[in-house]
Amino acid sequence: MTAPAPLRLLACGALAREVLALIAANGWSHMALRCLPADLHLRPERIPAAVARAVAEIRAETPAAQIFVLYADCGTGGQLQRTCAELGVEMLDGPHCYAFFDGNAAFADRAEGEFDAFYLTDFLTRHFDAFVWRAMGLDRHPELRDMMFGHYRRLIYLAQTEDPALDRQAEAAAQRLGLAYERRFTGYGDLAAALAAKG
Known part of the structure; x- marks a missing residue:
């Protein structure tokens, strides 16, 4: 059985505790977490650029790793989704963390x-x-x-x-x-x- 490819999780700092708990509970040793400051939510227009910078840094450090952005739209008006699409990285579905914690549907x-x-x-x-x-x-x-x-x-x-x-x-x-x-x-x-x- 092949080991999963390295996965770098780029998350909002407000999700750090929950993401780490899920990684530990499931033994996902191929996942590593990097967080951006949670207070970006106070200025959501800054989230897409912060994500773009962090994705570039992760790619420079670990070129072979896949990147999964653990943000929903979070008040960016679709700009974060556009940024992630341009960067070729996947992000969470949903408008915000209330929705994906509750279940988007x-x-x-x-x-x-x-x-x-x-x-x-x-x-x-x-x-x-x-x-x-x-x-x-x-x-x-x-x-x-x-x-x-x-x-x-x-x-x-x-x-x-x-x-x-x-x-x-x-x-x-x-x-x-x-x-x-x-x-x-x-x-x-x-x-x-x-x-x-x-x-």
Whole structure:
């Protein structure tokens, strides 16, 4: 049986824990992970260029390796998909991590009924202050909360793991935002399937 070709995973830093857990659980020794900073999501227009630079660096370091980009569109308006196509590298399907964790098809089916939902993943729950509260200026201007979140009715925590401490953090985040709280266990969703196909 031939060993799989080396695979370099170029991922958003917000996925690092989940990707490493999947690699370890499945013994995918041919996969190696490289992450870009998670805070690129605060400026999604910068993601395609950052991915292009990283792909060039990986190709210079490991010319024989295949590259799989572990980003969905993530607010780039299709530009990341165009960049990956030009570079000849594959990327994850879906609009964002909420969709592929939930399962892209299931997320799309629920979209009409969840138009009033704000989502958190395990990563965003752990880093709620840095990526939501402070990033949106709510620490300095709490009066902006109702303006920014007034059209939301609930916070849905899409949980990748069974972790009561994270559940409590997500519920506390919902309270801070003045939203009803729901939890949905997704596991790794389509991310697991996409990596298994490369295993």
